Amino acid sequence: MKNQKLFYAIIIYLIIGVNSEILSQEKNITIVVKRNDDKSVDISYEKKLPGSYYLNLELINLTNSYSSGYNGVVDSYSGNLLSLKPVNTDNHINFSYKISYTMGNHKAKIDSLFTYMLPIKTGKKVKIQEASFLGEKYFGSEKPLNWKSYVIRTKEPDTIFAMRKGIVVKIVDDFTEDVTSGKVYTSKQNYVVIEHNDGSYASYSGLNKNTMFVKLGQTVYPQSKIGILERFGDDDYKLHFSIYQLFFVDLNRENQTLKSQKSALKYITPYFITKSAVGILENNSEYTSEITETVLFQEFSKREKKNYSKNPDAFK
Known part of the structure; x- marks a missing residue:
């Protein structure tokens, strides 16, 4: 059971890399x-x-x-x-x-009521689990403010999609698939970070090397393809995703240890559209991905809406 819990844990400063700058x-x-x-x-x-x-x-x-x-x-x-x-x-x-x-922008005005789509194909049903924060338990690190991170496990190498319109600001595509039997955790994961218009960020971690559909600086939209999941352990594929913002600025971190380092990030518990309703995701619950024009076009410009009506595939 202890190892099973480790499956869903993230050390965020190793994966997200926002403060590594x-x-x-x-x-x-x-x-x-x-x-x-x-x-x-x-x-x-x-x-x-x-x-x-x-x-x-x-x-x-x-x-x-x-x-x-x-x-x-x-x-x-x-x-x-x-x-x-x-x-x-x-x-x-x-x-x-x-x-x-x-x-990041620590003074950004975050839209806490914004509606996101799940990062999976529309119509697919998945179980959502919340990830614990390994740094707190095993390194004595302070948990980031409002810590919230989600995990989706699948049996197939599913394609992952953007949850919201934004700009691709970070891509790590360095690590090859490791199918070590019984593996419970690794920080060597490929991921993509997208910055949204309100200054929040979304991270998508657990992607297979050389499967990224996006490039740095690219604008993505809800349902735009991000990448394909990497196999984790024996036969599972696992996505970690979260939404957060820069909460405060601390530029003097050179001498800080894992224990003394205080996260500069604040996590957001977002609203998601699913087949059943728009709401906050509950731990260990199943949801079916859904999208409507209202959610899809939330941040589209007039020109983007017009172009979408002519060629929807250009936004995928």
């Missing part, structure tokens, strides 16, 4: 400094990856100008941050800087 800093965001003829300085950024990032730019040993630096959310691939004016126009402005950033 702080630790790995692979230069997703770079700073561009432009010195002008009038001795003013324009500071801008360039961002390689799609999605929203909270950015902190600290100016060090700034002379001949005044600025408190920059901290805020950047979501375009490039943009202006600061313009520095010289106090004495005969002298140059001098400074050094350091930056830190993490994925």
